[in-house]
Amino acid sequence: MSKRIRTFTLLFSLSLLVSSCMNWAARAVAKLPEVTAVNKSYDYSGKVIIIGAGASGLAAANILERNKIDYLILEATDRFGGRLKKDTTLADFPIDLGAEWIHSDPIVLNKIKGVAGNTIEEDLVPYHLKSGAKWDGSKIKEVSKAELDFRYRFLPESKFKSSTWYDFVKQNLAKSVKSKIHFNSPVTSIDYTEDQIIVKTVEGKTYKADRVLVTVSVGVLKSETIQFTPALDIKKRRAIAAINFRPGLKVALKFSDTFYHNAIECASNSGERAYYDIAFGKKTESHILGFLCTGEESMRYIEHSSDEALVQVLIKELDQMYAGRATEYFTGEYRIEKWSEYEFTRGTWTQAFEESPHHLKHLNRSLKDKVFFAGEINDPYRQMGVPGAILSGYHSIDRVLSAP
Numbered sequence: 001m002s003k004r005i006r007t008f009t010l011l012f013s014l015s016l017l018v019s020s021c022m023n024w025a026a027r028a029v030a031k032l033p034e035v036t037a038v039n040k041s042y043d044y045s046g047k048v049i050i051i052g053a054g055a056s057g058l059a060a061a062n063i064l065e066r067n068k069i070d071y072l073i074l075e076a077t078d079r080f081g082g083r084l085k086k087d088t089t090l091a092d093f094p095i096d097l098g099a100e101w102i103h104s105d106p107i108v109l110n111k112i113k114g115v116a117g118n119t120i121e122e123d124l125v126p127y128h129l130k131s132g133a134k135w136d137g138s139k140i141k142e143v144s145k146a147e148l149d150f151r152y153r154f155l156p157e158s159k160f161k162s163s164t165w166y167d168f169v170k171q172n173l174a175k176s177v178k179s180k181i182h183f184n185s186p187v188t189s190i191d192y193t194e195d196q197i198i199v200k201t202v203e204g205k206t207y208k209a210d211r212v213l214v215t216v217s218v219g220v221l222k223s224e225t226i227q228f229t230p231a232l233d234i235k236k237r238r239a240i241a242a243i244n245f246r247p248g249l250k251v252a253l254k255f256s257d258t259f260y261h262n263a264i265e266c267a268s269n270s271g272e273r274a275y276y277d278i279a280f281g282k283k284t285e286s287h288i289l290g291f292l293c294t295g296e297e298s299m300r301y302i303e304h305s306s307d308e309a310l311v312q313v314l315i316k317e318l319d320q321m322y323a324g325r326a327t328e329y330f331t332g333e334y335r336i337e338k339w340s341e342y343e344f345t346r347g348t349w350t351q352a353f354e355e356s357p358h359h360l361k362h363l364n365r366s367l368k369d370k371v372f373f374a375g376e377i378n379d380p381y382r383q384m385g386v387p388g389a390i391l392s393g394y395h396s397i398d399r400v401l402s403a404p
């Protein structure tokens, strides 16, 4: 290789490393708010409708409940949690089939609960891996201990030890507002022409409110299955169209023994593709390997004719990595969540740091101070994921209740 090509390759790799570090760092150093809606009190006499009972909608509802404000939640499906879901049937510990990691400083859990101090009540597993590998499609390569240590120091993630994100949200946010959720009520239109906003659901029911908070995913907004009257302006529509909401799926495979590394990063030309030990750090006798894939590449798994065929593709790939041991130890049991296939999700997650501030501003903008938006992508503190969704719920409901 010529000296010029070597220099170019080195500079290019460095710039990629720096830009990805900056992206992660943007979240790592993002400041949590000193005060959220949990620490405030509100005096509002109007009626509020929240659309969506995911983490964001439930967080906003808690503020209304605490302040004795008239409200209801319209949820399209028959359950709360949205992109949070748990399974208790595959293993001897609960498995998060949606969000799983606490990507940021766990102190965010106290912030969500409105608890002061740095002592975390929840029992967490520090996600400091003991082993890791990279798979390029033909060879498996060990990740050094130094690299694993560096990754943990750079982004110290954690997981719930014997609980789940779903349980945390159920306990701290859903419990007190569950009775206000109207399940199986997909919203199809929001008319904010007059003082009273008219919200209609698919079965033709009409609800009226003074303010509405929309917490559906960007994927649902992109699908235009909710009609706004007056129609959304061009800047808002462009912002919705521009946000990257990657397709993806999550699979949990059960084995009779652990023959794999804590995590195996796989080559991918779009999004993420990885196998990982879901049982890492948990108190368990079960051997559960997760598979998470996002981006265009996930479509080749999602589009398989059957779940069995999809699982066989994964077992075959693991057999290649581990000399046939996947077939030897596979119990035949698995769970699959094709998140982007669900009508009321339509994707996995968004990453605010990769989006233009201009689009984020227009996405978050209210409609005449009557219809407001919340959800992970609208988090002004850039925590992303579940904490981002919840903080955005608090932030947007504060705007709902403070608007003139």
Ligand SMILES: Cc1cc2nc3c(=O)[nH]c(=O)nc-3n(C[C@H](O)[C@H](O)[C@H](O)COP(=O)(O)OP(=O)(O)OC[C@H]3O[C@@H](n4cnc5c(N)ncnc54)[C@H](O)[C@@H]3O)c2cc1C
Binding pocket: 051, 052, 053, 054, 055, 056, 057, 074, 075, 076, 077, 080, 081, 082, 083, 084, 097, 098, 099, 100, 101, 102, 103, 185, 186, 187, 188, 215, 216, 217, 220, 226, 248, 249, 250, 339, 344, 345, 347, 348, 349, 374, 375, 376, 377, 384, 385, 386, 387, 389
């Ligand atoms: C596979 C996967 C892994 C993830 N891993 C992590 C992780 O490890 N850590 C992390 O922090 N985050 C993770 N995330 C992201 C995290 O799950 C989301 O950021 C968060 O749950 C989003 O919450 P939300 O309230 O903004 O949206 P949602 O959870 O999407 O909630 C929106 C709600 O609106 C409802 N709805 C939709 N359309 C309508 C309609 N027309 N009418 C009425 N209701 C409607 C939906 O049914 C849903 O209940 C992951 C996501 C996925 C899919």
